[in-house]
Amino acid sequence: MTARPQRLQLQPFAPGCVRGVLRRAGDPGSNSLLILSAAALDRLTACPAGLIVVDGAPFSHAMIRLLGLGIPTVLATAAQAARLPEGAAALLDGATGLITLPPPAAALPGPPAAPAPGVAxxxxxxxxxxxxxxxxxxxxxxxxxxxxxxxxxxxxxxxxxxxxxxxxxxxxxxxxxxxxxxxxxxxxxxxxxxxxxxxxxxxxxxxxxxxxxxxxxxxxxxxxxxxxxxxxxxxxxxxxxxxxxxxxxxxxxxxxxxxxxxxxxxxxxxxxxxxxxxxxxxxxxxxxxxxxxxxxxxxxxxxxxxxxxxxxxxxxxxxxxxxxxxxxxxxxxxxxxxxxxxxxxxxxxxxxxxxxxxxxxxxxxxxxxxxxxxxxxxxxxxxxxxxxxxxxxxxxxxxxxxxxxxxxxxxxxxxxxxxxxxxxx
Structure with a gap:
């Protein structure tokens, strides 16, 4: 019998749905959902698939600059982050703030189409x-x-x-x-x-x-x-x-x-x-x-x-x-x-x-x-x-x-x- 997926509600920040592996250290890699502290944002040297920022200040300049990277991101408290198992496969939804373990097999929704530039x-x-x-x-x-x-x-x-x-x-x-x-x-x-x-x-x-x-x-x-x-x-x-x-x-x-x-x-x-x-x-x-x-x-x-x-x-x-x-x-x-x-x-x-x-x-x-x-x-x-x-x-x-x-x-x-x-x- 297949276990029901576990869903953890975090705070949404940067939209996008991505699958990856929960990591706390090392080379984040393109398939990682990297869990890191807000203080470590300035040391981010590679772009993971998704980010889980612990104890971040959402309106801070550091978080605003992070938005420019276009990486799906959610915010977590330290207690919430502690519930995320290292090495587990998961789905991160930056628009809703949901982390789903294990990730569903269904196709992920893509971003909506962009409007024409310069047009209201x-x-x-x-x-x-x-x-x-x-x-x-x-x-x-x-x-x-x-x-x-x-x-x-x-x-x-x-x-x-x-x-x-x-x-x-x-x-x-x-x-x-x-x-x-x-x-x-x-x-x-x-x-x-x-x-x-x-x-x-x-x-x-x-x-x-x-x-x-x-x-x-x-x-x-x-x-x-x-x-x-x-x-x-x-x-x-x-x-x-x-x-x-x-x-x-x-x-x-x-x-x-x-x-x-x-x-x-x-x-x-x-x-x-x-x-x-x-x-x-x-x-x-x-x-x-x-x-x-x-x-x-x-x-x-x-x-x-x-x-x-x-x-x-x-x-x-x-x-x-x-x-x-x-x-x-x-x-x-x-x-x-x-x-x-x-x-x-x-x-x-x-x-x-x-x-x-x-x-x-x-x-x-x-x-x-x-x-x-x-x-x-x-x-x-x-x-x-x-x-x-x-x-x-x-x-x-x-x-x-x-x-x-x-x-x-x-x-x-x-x-x-x-x-x-x-x-x-």
Whole structure:
């Protein structure tokens, strides 16, 4: 008699179904489902079939970079990982978070077809939705085109030249950005200017007093200090030159007050010279989000950085694994806040882009559509999966579900409303 398969529910992270052998050490090999700690991610030298990351912080920069590899991935607690037998054959489903031992013999589902690049997608009832890509280099831009991105919604330009020990000049930025824009053709490209933070400090920048923790000196707060001032001006000069050949826009990061944006928009326009690029604001704190009416007047467009917004809203550093349960993507308070943001935007919601991992969580994109958001910038590998969700969504039903989630008592009730398993928190 054949034993029933054992199924272990873990946290989904990067989609894809793969069979492999559970391994904890050694050469991962192309057929391995590698179990490793979040701290060991930087030492990953080969690409296994799938990854099981133990005690990872889902919204951390290390996990975001992992998404770019396109490896099906789930997250596990140490107790869950201990239940996975070394050397056993298993099936990993990164979209549902399920590990099945032994793996079923049935054919595995492939990824959904990618939409045409540069083209918006539509809901079941005809609402237009833009799925843009967030990238860090030319390879990411090429993946965005392959996966059917509507545009490059966010270039994390702080990673372009971060390994150099020399402060980048305009020529270095021009070379790196030109390669990225060329790889992204025919897509429009929005470049976020240098967004340096303690966990994204480039090799050419020494630690500065006050540059510690998620609420210290970072983003635009460093723009008046050398050598960051020299670097962002060099980047602006490169963008001004490249704007003659590419469809570009610029985002100013980590702005808190309208007065800040006025100052740095003025300086950015001076640095761009005769080139007139759309200049947007990156909204990443509750105070900035509450100033949305002002941004709609002052900026050409607005990008909401959901990862940083969540860490401020929940007072939990997103790079600390032990605080990960506090950054719950199903917390009703988060959706009540986003509902207020969409209402404040009103008819201008078409100039508002949501960035970050939030739309990629199971069942969340229809909720965001129900709240009124229509533009998203996500990891390229997610776009075909999200496009399929968009096509299955009816806006009226999504709006009713969004209202119910906003009224939920807690995250566990929200999960039940969405038909999801209980949290491991």
């Amino acid at each position: 997608v539509s809901t079941a009832d005809g609402a237009t939705v833009e799925l843009r890509a967030s990238v860090a280099d030319a390879d990411g831009a090429a993946r965005a085109v392959r996966h059917g991105a509507g545009g490059i919604g966010l270039v994390r330009s702080e990673f372009l030249l971060s390994a150099s020990s020399q402060v980048p000049d305009a020529a270095a930025y021009r070379t790196a950005l030109a390669a990225l824009c060329q790889a992204a053709r025919p897509l429009p490209v929005t470049v976020r200017l240098l967004d340096i933070s303690p966990d994204k400090r480039p090799a050419w920048l020494k630690p500065l007093p006050g540059m510690a923790g998620p609420l210290g000196l970072q983003g635009v707060r460093l723009y008046g200090r050398e050598p960051v001032c020299r670097a962002w001006r060099a980047e602006a000069a490169a963008l001004a030159e490249l704007a003659r050949d590419f469809d570009l826009a610029v985002l100013i990061p980590f702005v808190t007050h309208p007065a800040e944006f006025r100052r740095w928009r003025r300086e950015m326009e001076q640095a761009l010279g005769s080139q007139h690029l759309p200049i947007g604001v990156m909204v990443e704190t509750p105070a900035a989000a509450l100033a949305l009416p002002a941004w709609m007047e002052l900026a050409d467009f607005v990008a909401v950085g959901c990862n940083d917004l969540m860490q401020c809203l929940f007072a939990a550093d997103r790079d600390q694994p032990e605080l990960a349960p506090l950054l719950d993507p199903y917390a009703p308070a988060l959706y009540r806040f986003l509902q207020m943001l969409a209402r404040d935007a009103g008819e201008a919601v078409g100039r508002l882009q949501l960035c970050g991992l939030l739309p990629q969580y199971p069942k969340i994109l229809p909720i965001l559509l129900g709240l009124g958001f229509r533009i998203f910038s996500v990891e390229p590998v997610m776009i075909p999966f999200l496009a399929r969700q968009v096509a299955d969504t009816h806006i009226d039903r999504a709006a009713c579900l969004a209202d119910a989630l906003c009224a939920a008592r807690d995250a566990e009730q929200a999960r039940r409303l969405l038909g999801l398993p209980a949290s491991a928190a």
